[in-house]
Amino acid sequence: MKGTALITGASSGLGAEFARQLDGRCSHLILVARRGDKLRSLAESLSTSSTIIECDLSLPDSPRWLCEDIENRELCVDVLINNAGIAGPNLLEVKDFSEQHAFEQLMMTTVAELCSRLIPPMQARGYGRVVNVASVAGRFPSSDTGNYGPSKAYVIAVSEELNLAARSDGVFVTALCPGFTHTEFHEVAGMMAAKNNSPKWIWYDASTVVAEGISGCDSGRPVVISGRLYRWLDPFLRSSLFRGTILRLVGRR
Ligand SMILES: NC(=O)c1ccc[n+]([C@@H]2O[C@H](COP(=O)([O-])OP(=O)(O)OC[C@H]3O[C@@H](n4cnc5c(N)ncnc54)[C@H](OP(=O)(O)O)[C@@H]3O)[C@@H](O)[C@H]2O)c1
Structure with missing residues (x-):
């Protein structure tokens, strides 16, 4: 990756790690988020x-x-890292639809609009790299929230299409799909009890996820499943055995 990189959600977690790993590789970094104090101390x-x-x-x-x-x-912008994201509301418990619309804007519409505005100039210059941070949660349906997984499924689908549309012009678009990763995400979502009760071996460090995302995008891969565990699980989670049988049993329960 080279040139100027725009990183959304750079104030913590994966976004801050993208900034650290692109430091020295890119010639300039544009760091975007709401918490300016965090961005300033990262920049320093x-x-x-x-x-x-x-x-x-x-x-x-x-x-x-x-x-x-x-x-x-x-x-x-030569490198776009669409990373900002939150867990969001449970679709069946939404009381205030402005919260739902803000979630959809952050997770899908903003990602699509930044791609739409920034990829054509990259194509014209003959070089671009785009990492849209999705999730393993976008690879299969779950009974959790009806919101987070579907928003990431959209990010994966749009990244695959954009990769096909732009790669012949030197622009590679990648959906990076992490599994559980140590960042501020679960604290912000109020999910620390669940995190603390889960086995340690399902968790990855941000540095591994980001390194795999950068090298996968530089190789032109449309989808990168990060972490050996999740790469191994992915074909099963997408199989008809899992979707057709196991999910039906879960639904019946
Ligand atoms: N951690 C995981 O287990 C995991 C797994 C799969 C995928 N992901 C995805 O990875 C991405 C990064 O999350 P993370 O794990 O690094 O969590 P994080 O540490 O909580 O970081 C989230 C980032 O998004 C920014 N953000 C949130 N709402 C925003 C808004 N309205 N406007 C601008 N920026 C906003 C936050 O900055 P401010 O609060 O300063 O605005 C922060 O920099 C997300 O898209 C998430 O869905 C995470």
Whole structure:
């Protein structure tokens, strides 16, 4: 990966790790999230020059505003890391639909609009790398929330299509699918009890996930399942045996 990289959700977890691993590889980093203090202390720890943009990507106008801000600073994006994300509300328990719409905007519409605005100029320049951070949760249905997995399934599908559409112009688009990863995600979602009760061997470090995402995207792979455990499980989770039989049994229960 080379040139200027835009990283959303760079204030913690996987986004901050992308910034650390692209430090020195890219010539400039654009770090985006809501918590400016976190972005500033990350930027101070990096050797590559960076631009900090505080932005709430769950607002409908945010992708347009962000791209205009970047253009006004006379920067052009060669590497796009669409990473910002949250667990979101349970679809069957939503009381305030503005929360649901903000979730859909952050997880899907903003990702699509940033791809739509930033990939064509990459194609025109003949080089681009895009990592859309999805999840193993987007690879199979579960009875959990009706929201998070489907939003990531969309990110995987749109990344696969964009990879086919843009790769002949030198632009590779990858859906990075991590499994359980040590970041702030579960704390923000109020899921620390579940995390603490789960076996340690299902958890990966952000550094492994990000390294696999960068090398998979540089190789042009449309989907990267991160972590040996999840790569091994993926064919089973997508099989008709799992979807047709095991999920039906779970549903009956
Ligand atoms: N951790 C896991 O187990 C796991 C597994 C699979 C996939 N993922 C995906 O990995 C991605 C990164 O999450 P993470 O695990 O690194 O969690 P994290 O440590 O909580 O980081 C989430 C990042 O998203 C940013 N963000 C959240 N809402 C935002 C908003 N409205 N506008 C702008 N930025 C926003 C946060 O920044 P601010 O709060 O400063 O805005 C933060 O930088 C997400 O897309 C998540 O779905 C995580």
